[in-house]
Amino acid sequence: NKHWGVAKNDINYVSPKQLIDQICNSRKVGANLLINTGLEFDGAIPAFSQSLLKIVGQWMSVYGEAIYATNHYENQTYLASGETTDFIKGNYLFVYGLGNIGNSNVVLGGEKARKIVFNQYPQRVTSITWLDNQALFEFEQVLDGTLTIYANAFQYGTHLIDRVATITVED
Known part of the structure; x- marks a missing residue:
């Protein structure tokens, strides 16, 4: 208080x-x-x-x-482009403000995946997995380093406020 x-x-x-x-x-x-x-x-x-x-x-x-696993001096922070608070720190993606996926009769809006773009992300991503349910989700990465992530919302009955995923990169 x-x-x-x-x-x-x-x-x-x-x-x-x-x-x-x-x-x-x-x-x-x-x-x-x-x-x-x-x-x-x-x-x-x-x-x-x-x-x-x-x-x-x-x-x-x-x-x-x-x-x-993410401390300041070893892990750079990459901010998503646009007016968002989403970021990547180390091998983790932090996503704010996702809603719930579900039938529109039960969930307002029946949220879809949200597009998040990181410009000039230097590592080559091989997969991205939510920590809460180990589900993989879609992303695209082009040669200039632009990483586009399609972060899906929480399943109906779950909402953990801010969502975090593990990013696996090529060695």
């Missing part, structure tokens, strides 16, 4: 999306993120903070390898 420690009348906590976005943004710039929780008078972690940490732990159990 907006205080150091616990404030009885401050319920303006960050959302799971805000916190997961901050984790990914920190990784994009090569920084670490300290998640601070204020303790109750008896040393207990407040219930909302416990819930938020549990959700972040659930996300990290799926995507944590990408966070721990």
Whole structure:
């Protein structure tokens, strides 16, 4: 929320999306993120903070390898072209704001794959695989290094906020 420690009348906590976005943004710039929780008078972690940490732990159990395997000094960051927050760091693709795939009677819009372009990506890509379900997805790469990725949305019943994939490249 907006205080150091616990404030009885401050319920303006960050959302799971805000916190997961901050984790990914920190990784994009090569920084670490300290998640601070204020303790109750008896040393207990407040219930909302416990819930938020549990959700972040659930996300990290799926995507944590990408966070721990990409450090600033060894891994360059490649930003997608256009007005997007998507990026590649090391051998990982971070994609923000995907919706859900599904029947349009159940899912608003029934999302399709989103086109993401990286200009001058220097490595030759052989495959891209989502970490959450190990599904491969489509991409194109031309000789000038332009990498076009078609990132499909989450299957109905799953939405992990920000999605991460492993990029396999030629040696």
